[in-house]
Amino acid sequence: MALAVTIDNITSKLDKKQKVPNCPPEEINLFSIVGRLGALEKELEDSEPTVHRVQTREDIAAPLAPVADRCERTPQKTSGVRPLVAQAEWTSVVKKRMNKKKKIRIAAKELTTVVGSASDCSIKASEPVRQVFINKVDKQCTNENIHDYIKKKGITSKDVRRTSKEGWLSTSFKISIPSVNFNDLLKAEFWPSGIRCREWLSYIPRKRI
Secondary structure, three states: OHHHHHHHHHHHHHHHHHOOOOOOHHHOOHHHHHHHHHHHHHHHHHHOOOOOOOOOHHHHHOOOOOHHHHHHHOOOOOOOOOOOOOOOOOOOOOOOOOOHHHHHHHHHHOOOOOOOOOOOOOOOOOOOEEEEEEEEEOOOOOHHHHHHHHHHOOOOOOEEEEOOOOOOOOEEEEEEEEHHHHHHHOOHHHOOOOOEEEEOOOOOOHHHO
8 A cells, every 4th residue: 555655656746747837928938949949950960970071092183183174074154155265376487498599509619619720811710890889879870971980080890780760869870890999999089079989788798797
């Protein structure tokens, strides 16, 4: 009998602890409920185990992949605008053809050349010739006038050619003379006042560049 009374007492005490007392609606605090719910969610997130991803060989080789491969793997969004493609600059190389006469001159320099020394006077070598250039000459002056003027000075010109055009304000000439008279034509007192004279350059020597 005493044992039955004790069991009933324990059962009644448990029922009282599990029973939730009635609470009027005006005493319920909504903010505290929301705060507790947020705290519970945070505790659940913190309690979840963190999964660490194991690094594979593919992950290690990815940074070493070529840039072009990574660009192909990465999808690009196109919005109807054509992407700009960097174009490489090309330099066109034009190979000029060598003049036939220049080829012959170059080939002739490699050949063996001899200079005659016989005393027979039936034929003779031509005199070495050099050229001078004069300009600032009057427009009315001709090739014959230049030839006659040089002859009056005691020198026979080999050739006189006009190098200026008809529409120019002054004329210029190329004069071929014997090499022995070259320095005479380069003197200031040889020519009339205002006329300029210098050596004729058919090409620019390397030492003058």
